[in-house]
Amino acid sequence: MTKLVLVRHGHTPWNKGRRYQGHSDVQLSEEGREQARRLRDRFKETKIDAIYASDLSRALETAQIIAEPHGLIVQQIPELREMNFGVWEGLTFAEIQAQFRELADGWYKNPADLQIxxxxxxxQVRDRAYKAVLELVAKHPDETVLVVSHGGTIRAVICAVLDLEMDRIWQFRQDNTAVNIIEFYEGRTVISLLNDTHHLYDSGVS
Known part of the structure; x- marks a missing residue:
């Protein structure tokens, strides 16, 4: 069994402003770095064989902070990036609704194939990200692998694991530094943890 610990990156200034980040390389906020340090403490006694991250700095820095006690080098995988939101990047939900209302309504109803x-x-996000995940699983048999990615990407991977239609993607919450655990056995896959943030509960960070 290969255990995949799939983590969303820490908080960013654009998260606070509820702006769509996508491929924009937005760095962690100080709150996000503190969240990542909480993750580091959570996993410092856990045996982790390899750590990977999206090549966007908010995911990469989160992974590097987690990696500190393990002496591991974070390996970057561009296919684990967030969805490319195109002309929506940097806009808030309200701004998108005002400027692209019909498109936005269609996207929420049909997120699989409606292209921004x-x-x-x-x-497309599901296909590239899940392919990368399966390649990691094949590369690390019987090991524990930690991956830091993004909310939309993680939701897409979960839909792929559960063989769900993409219109179910909005039914999975992914908070900043949420931890998800997926166990890959021969012939079956089990999600054993979803959107867990208990490492933040006693920290004053939310």
Whole structure:
């Protein structure tokens, strides 16, 4: 069994402003770094064989902070990036509704195949990210692998694991530094933890 610990990156200034980040390389806020340090403490006694991250700095820095006690070098995988939101990047939900209302309504109803201008569909995100995950599982048999990625990407991977249609993607919450654990056995896959943030409960960080 290969255990995949799939983690969302820490908080960013654009999270606070509820702006769509996508491929924009937005760094962690100080709150996000504190969240990552909480993750580091959570996993410092856990045996982790390898650590990977999206190549966007908010995911990479989160992974590097977690990696400190383990002496591991974080390996970057661009396919684990967040969805490319195209012309929506940097905009808030309210701004998107005002400027692209019909498109936005269609996207929430059909996230699989409706493409944001200059961006991606969620099906494309699922295909690239899940392929990368399966390659990691094959590379690390019987090991524990920690991966830091992004909310939309993680939701897409979960849909792939559960063989769900992409319109179910909005039914999975992914908070900053949420921990998900997926166990890959021969012939079956089990999600044993979803959106867990108990490491933040006694920290004053939310």
């Amino acid at each position: 201008p200059q961006g991606e569909t969620f099906r």
